[in-house]
Amino acid sequence: MNFKHIVLALQFVLLSIVINAQTVDFLKADTTDTNKTYPRYMFAQTKFHFGGHFSTGVDGLEEIENNYFSAMELRVGWKGYGRKRWQKLMGYPSYGFGLYQATFFPEANILGSPSAVYGFFNAPFKRYNKWSLNYDLGVGLAYDFFGYDPKENPEQTAIGSDFNVYFTVSVEGEFKLSRRLDLTTGFLFTHFSNGRTRTPNKGVNLYGLNAGLKYNFNAYIPKQGGQRLAKTQDPRPKYIDYNLPEFKPYWEYYMFAAGGWSTSPYDIEDRELYYGVATLAFDVARHYSHKGKFGIGVDVFRDGSLVEEYQNKPEYSNGVPESRLWYPGIHVSHELLIHRFTLVTQVGVPLIHVEGRGGWYGRVGGRYDITRKVFAHLALKTPGGFIADFVEWGVGFRMYGKKKV
Structure with a gap:
């Protein structure tokens, strides 16, 4: 992205009284393999995609969107077979890094053919003897787009940046073919967007099928100089079972502050126009299991781009006051816990009318x-609908309720 401004994320320091809490340390700092004597199981994988485009509604992209696309992935990953206890909690997942390359047809087009680097997480819905039904998530940075430019690329008004976020999700079956090879095949959805850090930002969305092969390497033990285990050993690990700590529901209280920037939702030609945005949030959440929690919270938003919603109104002929750029909201949430990572989904409503932003908003991130009490926050805030409003970059602090005896 051709960013001209650097916006510092808001940071804050909170002092608090330490409250006794039910420990979740086995998720945060797993000590199962402190001596690094458990073997590590790695794999390499290639995937091929084939499918179509969801329409953006942009004139000039019909030739691309009415055509098919193809793509290829190359992955390197690790199998979470129980070296850490959280891996059992998530059904013994696999995870790693990958490269992605798509081709949009015709190849000479105004949108480009994106590539991406990303991390992935793959875990089973259900595992059987020789196959499993899995979900697969990938998030990373995409490049090789031909972003909108009023002079060089004026007809491409779907996405305004050369660099974008890459997100993909698929549901797939994984089948054992031989001692080392697995076959994967399934359905996929892929999304590219820049979170309105550059307009236009209608996004690019793909759907289709994927198929791939996974090669399982011999396991090795890091503590013994990366020594490989015997070639006759099955390269697929045996899962380690654990008796996880008894779960008792408990409360969590947290807040975060975030900042960022956005561009105009209307003016796509002024490439120097940026607005500052900020969020302050306070939440109460109830942990219902080791893997998740429900919550409710209050937001206070500051969106500098709201000046465009009010500046043409007669009552603001002398300027839009700062107070019109702020508004409060209330939200409900669900959070999925994966070791130190948390997947956040929230839906909220503004507590006052906000011009041009609809009657509700969402947050995904x-x-x-x-540490156990300090976290980094990265999320996309959307207004009513599913078009990006802005990206939040922030830091937060949490406390825990008293442990039940």
């Missing part, structure tokens, strides 16, 4: 636990 992730958090990473830096």
